[in-house]
Amino acid sequence: MKRFTSAALMALALAAPTFTPATAQDEDSAFVTFQVLKPEVALTAAVAAMESCRDAGYQVGVMVVDRFGLPQAYVRDRYAGLHVFETARRKAWTAVSFRTDTMSLGETTAPDGMMGAIRDLSEPLALGGGLVIEAAGSIVAGIGVSGAPGPDLDAVCAEAGIDAILDEIAF
Known part of the structure; x- marks a missing residue:
């Protein structure tokens, strides 16, 4: 089992909203995703x-x-x-x-x-x-x-x- 440092976990947490758009199936996720203008x-x-x-x-x-x-x-x-x-x-x-x-x-x-x-x-x-x-x-x-x-x-x-x-x- 691979272990992550707290810094790596934080980087993953911050990047997670950018991976995919939110869908109704995301209700079980701990994260929310959103869009903002550039x-x-x-x-x-x-x-x-x-x-x-x-x-x-x-x-x-x-x-x-x-x-x-x-x-x-x-x-x-x-x-x-x-x-x-x-x-x-x-x-x-x-x-x-x-x-x-x-x-x-x-x-x-x-x-x-x-x-x-x-x-x-x-x-x-x-x-x-x-x-x-x-x-x-x-x-x-x-x-x-x-x-x-x-x-x-x-x-x-x-x-x-x-x-x-x-x-x-x-x-």
């Missing part, structure tokens, strides 16, 4: 969203976060406001955290509604412009746009960012 793909989405807004006459900031809400790519157009970094980050984080677009979350968390207390939390931003990026039925990232004249327009630009990478993430 940084280059995240950057492509961010730039495409920014350029979509620029073409419409808006100066914005765009953040793409991974499925855990950690930043992967950020771009800011030359005249975008100072607030767009935080706002775009929080929109993208909120989308992946709540697994929904932030425009819908804004409606669900109306101040007088049953879910209104979500607005009292420090991180979520229930303001349109944050979308989840999905591939093969799983959330792989989130994108947040801030700086257009309205959150609905931020969402249009975010959708353009996703559209720019659809061919790369379709599997």
Whole structure:
């Protein structure tokens, strides 16, 4: 019987999620597998969203976060406001955290509604412009746009960012 050092076992454990995609048969496994965007793909989405807004006459900031809400790519157009970094980050984080677009979350968390207390939390931003990026039925990232004249327009630009990478993430 071959014995492994703790370092070898740790290396195997860290590499295990990359061997095969998750399937229903993996329920007996001690590991989970997941997909995240490569940084280059995240950057492509961010730039495409920014350029979509620029073409419409808006100066914005765009953040793409991974499925855990950690930043992967950020771009800011030359005249975008100072607030767009935080706002775009929080929109993208909120989308992946709540697994929904932030425009819908804004409606669900109306101040007088049953879910209104979500607005009292420090991180979520229930303001349109944050979308989840999905591939093969799983959330792989989130994108947040801030700086257009309205959150609905931020969402249009975010959708353009996703559209720019659809061919790369379709599997």
